[in-house]
Amino acid sequence: MHTLDLPGLAADAGAGHAADAPLSGLTTLRLGGPCTHLLTCADTRSLVAVVRALDAAGESTLILGGGSNLVIADSGFDGAAVRVASAGIDVDGTLVRADAGALWDDVVAATVAAGLGGLECLSGIPGSAGATPVQNVGAYGAEIADVLERVELLDRRTGERHWVAPDALRLGYRTSVLKHRDDALVLTVEMRLHDDGLSAPLRYGELASAMGAEPGARAPSADVRRAVLRLRTGKGMVADLMRDDGTPDHDSWSAGSFFTNPVIDDADLPGVLEAVAARVGDGARVPQYAAGGGRTKLSAGWLIERSGYGKGYPGEGAPTRLSTKHTLALTNRGAARTGDLLALAREVRDGVRAAFGVRLEPEPVLVGCEI
Template structure:
């Protein structure tokens, strides 16, 4: 039965909690721990408030053959209604340290707090990543990015627990296979992120602006630099306008952020895709295009809208629907199930595929279910 492990681990888990200083809870509702607010119960959860506890608990679970799900901020998870057939290990190690040119953050640190503290300290570089929900440890896994900046361009090194050997080591960014919203850490249980270090600028200026909308709001040109605190302020306002800053009272923010990644179309397929866009939308249609690894990156939000899915689709009575502010966010209107969310995701994915021959890939990690 989902949500119930095929053994009784309670005694072993109590021993682990005592040994490593972790906190044990049973029958934990996962919906309360994800930004989509979806998912059934976990049989057990161990909360680890130090890096040593996190590494020790994962090692012990692996040695005992007990399956584990590592949980950070829950901002990129879609969990089955039936729950989790694993012990949830919650990374709650939250130490943040600032230096003149670097930021150190443990895996469980709230990401936007990391950004805010760096900006408040007069350090530049992370400001474009303001308002992104989740934990610091998830950022290299997903190679999180926004407004023209990706975590991969700022990483100095990442501390990993190798689950095969049990060893802890710091690795350089080039060992992570970083790509567009991905890395070798994503969809893999081989390693657990324990901490991250970022390189920042001591002059308090932003990274060079690379996103037209942001530059325009700042009255700047692309490649200009502006005070990091001002850039953070504008980024937060832009995200809030799209329902991308968490607000418990706004169901448009009950989401996983952008549900689909921007698709990368290979050069040999691009003419056919552009022809399909012209046939459906008209000769004047101009889909946003950007260079991408292995081809041309197209705007998923633009394709979704031109395939016939408007903001708020499929309507006010739906329990899961597109955000009323941004078509790339799939939202829980307060009473959705994971099944509802999956049905909406498949509807949108299949509609774009039928219209343009482009298959959208989901960004959230699914647990016990699949889009």
């Protein structure tokens, strides 16, 4: 980092600057070592100026949003971390525009307060708006692809800003063309909702039951938001939960679901079901859903539990554990290191593979580390 005056760049661009800054406090896992420089951009103008200058100088750059889907190595990041803190939210009729750095749940809350429907099932998801099209964020039967209108990107190869339609992003299950690449940076997200005050159809059985409604029914979006927040809180899947005694609930010190639900070829399904019957019993049935294209989606949480990794594994005193509320979340119990988390992730991944022949893939972005 000798080719650019980063403090000077930060001042010129209207951004904040810190040297040798810890990154653990900027992730929901509270894990990760320091970066060489941390630049905080409070608006889109400063974000574009900083990233353009860093790219022109060939500096190693890590873009940080809400930190909810990120695992950073204990060694940290040898380069400039750019924190996206642009937080604008604009509701114009049924069109909602959010800056990339806006807290996602603030966006959802603003739309529900405005009497709009379409985002309520995505309530309580930690992180920022800019991550939603990258991951095609989804929960409780809804995903961002359902409402996405367009996305403004910074092309880091040319420095140009442009808008793209959802079709260009090839949105899929927890993925898009933006995932695992760094040549395009999300600046703004636009979504088109509906103004009748009702939710999207309740496609997820657990949520429909919580609402006392039939699957496919619609309900007031504010009521659905409250129900989703209750469900997520009960699973520890919201950020910064506190216990009744005022201490942190470490079940919420996570990256959310650590593994995606595996999608396998239908030709491989009989072998998996045979392994399930041999291990769990002939009457056992792994939850499965048609994924299209001759593929089937399985439940990662179900497979993890039946492989011998229950809630809270490996038990009291371990620095990292599966959440005591939800087996898909790997959690920092307060004094963990990234290495501890990765070791647990490897154990669970390899255990599921050995038990059922299914390989689980991590959902978070891994920086400087791997499982």
